[in-house]
Amino acid sequence: MMTKVFRSPARHGYAVEVSPFVPSRVACAAAQYYGIAGCGTLLVLDQTETGICLVTSWQWGDGLFDVAWSEANEHVLVAGGGDGSLQLWDTANHSAPLREAREHRQEVYSVDWSQTRGENLIVSGSWDHTAKVWDPSLSSSLTTLRGHEGVIYSTVWSPHIPGCFASASGDGTLRVWDVKSAACRLAVPAHRAEVLSCDWCKYDQNLLATGSVDCSACVWDLRNVRQPVNQLLGHTYAIRRLKFSPFSKTLLASCSYDFSVRFWDFSRNQPLLDTVEHHSEFVCGLDFNLHIPNQVVDCSWDETVKIYTPGCLSAGPHGTGL
């Protein structure tokens, strides 16, 4: 397994996302002092034949915990920070953010840019227990969604249903929201511990996965949420983030406080496909490359961003041939 590595000295990675426009481009949200104190950095990176090089970077006064690329403009990204702010950045503008929005009263831990056709919205999730939906210029929030009884760690737009996003919270629930009616459509008591991450299946609009402090990941079918479709056991500490593959319906990846990234096929009897242990600290950021099948990017508190194709995906049923 060849791995490309980018080192970000004194910056601890929190989130990575591959550009939806440029296959080689990756954004990474990072923070000084493990995000406990100090400032933040937003990195834009390009992978080359042999490694990863820095395209541009911006400093922010507080740690940056999540990042999302615009689905409409290849130069634009949004980041969420420890100071409750969202910032809109432009790779063509090297000094300051295009816009900064401060409405959340506590840390913003998640941002996501909608990708359903004809819709161009940002959603943010905060430790102030609210999620907010924004227009793409971040002028002011369009709506604030209340209902979670704990901090929100993750907010992700449905790739299928317009105006619909899911959120994962410290209150142990997964919630599904309808933005038009500004209401929670479904609250799933997903884990008996904090839920740190959620993601939608790209091939079935009813499937969602959650990752929790209880070390397990669960796959849910929204038509029957009394019990998960599958429970994925293997991580030895909390699952910090999980993502469905853009290429395979039943494939997902999870990264964890146990320093590992694991790959799963939840349709199999033994779902664990691979455990990648190439970090020496908590692994917080994870994304699949949309353009290069089976390529994965992750980032860790060990001050590295890594791009690789895990062994389990480089051959066999999950190989590029699909």
Place this chain on the structure above:
Amino acid sequence: MHRLKVISGHLSHRRDLRRSDCGARAAASRGSEDVVVVHGRRSAIGKARRGGFKDTTPDELLAAVMAAVLADVGLSADKLGDVCVGNVLQPGAGAVMSRVAQFLSGFPETVPVYAVNRQCSSGLQALLNVAGSIRSGSIELGLACGVESMSLRPATKPGDLSSRLLDHHRARDCLIPMGITSENVAERFGVSREKQDAFALTSHIKAARAQSSGLFDQEIVPVTTRLVDDAGSERQVTVRQDEGIRPGTTLEGLAKLKPAFKADGSTTAGNASQVSDGAAAVLLGRRAAVEALGLPVLGVLRASAVVGVPPDVMGVGPAFAIPAALEQAGLTVADIDVFEINEAFASQAVYCVEKLGIPLEKVNPNGGAIALGHPLGCTGARQVVTLLNELRRRGRRGFGVVSMCIGTRMGAAAVFEYPGPL
């Protein structure tokens, strides 16, 4: 420091099981239905025809280890649901010999016993048979044993076979002498004489180190027996140490040995297993029963597999059986701390280790059959005892594999977990 508190909260849960519980069968850890190893002991391994056990019948060897295992843990023999004995060379796999051994060891008549022969894996097969009886619900506790006196029963003819075996090349290949199958493995897979000799040397070095540092003392049951010396007079001896280990072995010495099976071959008396006498016994039980009796848990049987291989290269067995057992356990080679792979021949052991990409330091850390000897029916049970003692010495939860090639042209493997100190 609100953030510190929130993130500390993320670390509030930890799954106890590292590695094993990867969504696989091993995930069912600590189940009350687990088949667990309570305890195991073995005799020293004697040199056949020249060593301390050359005049000792196998029932005596067997009785010594059977009695020692139960005495060690203070278990009354009437609690045993069954006793299975692996044996190769006695008539009928030593069914009568086993029943006699049971009485010599003081077990009551009500305890049943039987014998099993899967050649070189018989000692492991005995354990798997007992495990199967526990899983099926027939018994709660059982004793798995292995014994061989190669002094008193040299390898015999294969028995009555159809002349039609000549028409079937696989069947015919089953009559190829073991030494020639070793030459076949060496030739076909390019295992050089130098590699084989180097492997044999490390077996002696590791075994000598284990012996001199007393690592085997806790697993070996001293056996007091009688032997007839060269002058023809009978005397009593107590055998406490493996007799095959040669601490002074050198590469030069090994290189001088003539091929044993084929003029231009590479398998010698120095890089093949030794002909030996010995016995071992392992107490198994259902976890619920074991815990109810207050007995310790030394290991947990996690998976096992027996796989047939091409008869002319039977030594490749472990290269097929180990992956099959690991897959069942949901583990990989990297998850295993110690491999006990029987050294029938250095050729096949080297091939299997390289084929599976096992780091050499994980293989037979206390030597193998080249140094210790290979009392056929005993070996599998002996390996389990040595493996679990080694894992226990390491003092932390770990996994081990016992594997061997089988004279009837197969490979066997079993995966054990040492649960860690209490």
